[in-house]
Amino acid sequence: MADNQELLLQQIKEQGELVRKLKAAKESSEKVKEEVAKLLALKSQLTPEDAAPQKFTLKTPKGTRDYNPQQMTIRNDVLEKIITVFKRHGAECIDTPVFELKEVLTGKYGEDSKLIYDLKDQGGEILSLRYDLTVPLARYLAMSKINTLKRYHIAKVYRRDNPAMTRGRYREFYQCDFDIAGQYDLMVPDAECLKVVSEILDALKIGDYVLKVNHRRLLDGMFEACGVPADNFRATCSTVDKLDKSPWEEVRTEMINEKGVSPEAADRIGEYVRLNGGTELAEKLLKDEKLSKTKAAVEGLEGIKLLLHYCELLGIKDKILFDLSLARGLDYYTGVIYEAVLTQPIKVGNEEQTVGSIAGGGRYDNLVGMFDSKNKQVPCVGVSIGVERIFSVMEARVAAGDMRVRTSDVEVYVASAQKNFLDERMKICAELWNAGIKTEQSYKKNPKMLNQLQHCEETGIPLAVVLGDSELKRGVVKIRNIASREENEIPREKLVEELIARIAALNTNMNGNK
């Protein structure tokens, strides 16, 4: 907007105020007309662009959304619970830029590479928005020559998909990852990742769940034993991955028609992927005629056995299901793979929502080496918590009235029933802020008592300090409990002390009622 246009807008605003004042004061219609004419003259100077400054549809980009205070409160509460678990396991926090050199992302996501957002060429560098937090982690480890790290990373990632936004899926969304990098003994960090997921889902109280596990080496061995050519393993694997959404018959057809798997091989695969169980299943498969002859399958099955043993020691074996149909979409997994699935639909109001997969991950031992000039590997294993699904469940619960959230933490509202108390209110606010008390007041000079109390009720502020002439003269103030409407007089100099005691009592009550 040009400078003089901005000034013009200011003049129009002032002239408008003047006209309103004159009308309110019931000035002579002649006088009002005169000023209205001036206003119209000013408005006529506006270019059409300024008169209608908003010419495009006001919206956020496709597939994105704003998070309002209620959504942010839900999101921050969920993340706080998750971070508590990450920190309990000693994880450190890192962050990486929102964009990477395009080459860093190239060749990491298979078919999904087409979903990557590219930036315009910015003076020689070709940049893309990050697609996940795993590839940036691998780039970070290789670039910083770090061999061991246990880190969490919570940040937004970008996928130019056509997501079903009604189901809580967006093009910009939060990922929340926990990974352990380092050359360690088999399945020890892998088992801890499952423990972390189970602690998180328990803390979130989101319902019953099962932690499905499988092993990429077992899948490879299974494909080999069933007669799938080696260069067809990944493609077949990504077809198996669809079993959580499609029936076997459809998956079989895709294998045969699109992935070039023979009908006989597909049928053999079909026998295996129906299997799930625990240690006894791994034992049984180790004796399976075909699998026991395949090195990869034996390695995978031994791995699963060890993982289940560690899960027993960690006290989570009853949550684990060894499931041969679990495949995971991403190319880069090399060992154990996991997925946490809610076993019950979630109740929201009077309806039930099927949520399904709520966390996933696995071992990827070759990804860091792809960034190292000498192909030096840093083995990694990790898990990603599906926080967006968790957020949308919580949002739906709030919308259905099953859950309440307060979007601010204010404890005390400083109010006055009478006019000209702004100065006094300000002094008291400053005193309370300086004492660390979360305090608010009206930004109006002479707010109405009813509006002030309504604000407290609507936003859940538990206490109000109510100022009045007669009380101040007697050296007292009133404290009002908003819920009970009870009011007590307190000596002015004891106000801070008394409020701190009352807030502590309220917090104790709240925690006691949880």
Place this chain on the structure above:
Amino acid sequence: MADNQELLLQQIKEQGELVRKLKAAKESSEKVKEEVAKLLALKSQLTPEDAAPQKFTLKTPKGTRDYNPQQMTIRNDVLEKIITVFKRHGAECIDTPVFELKEVLTGKYGEDSKLIYDLKDQGGEILSLRYDLTVPLARYLAMSKINTLKRYHIAKVYRRDNPAMTRGRYREFYQCDFDIAGQYDLMVPDAECLKVVSEILDALKIGDYVLKVNHRRLLDGMFEACGVPADNFRATCSTVDKLDKSPWEEVRTEMINEKGVSPEAADRIGEYVRLNGGTELAEKLLKDEKLSKTKAAVEGLEGIKLLLHYCELLGIKDKILFDLSLARGLDYYTGVIYEAVLTQPIKVGNEEQTVGSIAGGGRYDNLVGMFDSKNKQVPCVGVSIGVERIFSVMEARVAAGDMRVRTSDVEVYVASAQKNFLDERMKICAELWNAGIKTEQSYKKNPKMLNQLQHCEETGIPLAVVLGDSELKRGVVKIRNIASREENEIPREKLVEELIARIAALNTNMNGNK
């Protein structure tokens, strides 16, 4: 990477391991040679790209950086202190997408618009990365038809500048904003913003500071009184803004040569912008022959007087300096403007760093209206905390050894001096995690005692549980205080209870020593 190449890499890895094992076992050189030949044959199948997978320079995009655990710890500590103040004042939290429709940003930043990052056209939508958090806030208010909001927003913004990265300036950086939107009484929310800044700078203990204030209407009135044409106000204002970095003579020259201000007008401006003080200066200027005849100047001066009065009530008047040279770069300010400046260089190790401006903001009453089809205004005032500058001061202090940070919160390490204790360690870890104790162990089956204790010392873990055969047989475990190296035997079943008591005692000591 093609699927078969990935398998090939796996085979090479396995074959390499086999060769190493044979060599370690001192197998016959014939046998070793045979397997080495197989390894070389496998390697020869690699395409050049896979043999040297890393062909581009491994780096983050220009002007960006990763945040390592130490930097993130510093960052999270600083932000936690800031958020505590925001919440004390009842602010709610929002978030917006990292990119906006380009039209949303167009025409808001004046000359700096060239620094905006554009994305590639993604199927019809032209998108840009956000340049600040103020314009997205205004878009959000207009789009959601919200008339009142007190919110904070902490997120990364993007400016394709050529920043001096050594001085802590980047193309991707955090902004941390607090704003109050709503039609309220003059200067009431404006004064609270200054109180918020002063509470934050006090909490951060970053050194002495002054809160400079000025008023855009006073600047406009001053330019008018000095004879600058109205359509030249903004350009002249942005030249005055350079006074914090350049001497008056240079600014004067730019005014005359580049902004078309007459030498006489420039000299008159020069007289005013040298002035700073308190209420008495505002009083004096209200009697100034030229200014007192200019409506805008009087409005600005009356505003400053009222602001200073409120600052006195809020107990921060000694921090405020009314400074006529303060102009602020952005076009959209319409009323009060602020800037917090550290008055002393900061001591870092044996050196001193000049930090300067550390927060800034002001009132912008016309920005939301620019997004509304009926030009409906939502007056706003806010402040942005220069968190990147604060981060880099803290980072420098850590680097100089003036400050220590722990990047993980682990309280207890579960160790063993003997072999084959992994199962027992795992059980104890699970028990401690379930009790909410922040616990770690080695991911190795048989770690060396020295390495385990070293890890505790390096990362500041205060307590270790040390497992041994003889103790376990007697039903006890040892707890070791890492700092004092003192060890005590505790009955196995009292372990959790005892650790919780010790952690509580350590925390009390630490807080007592602060």
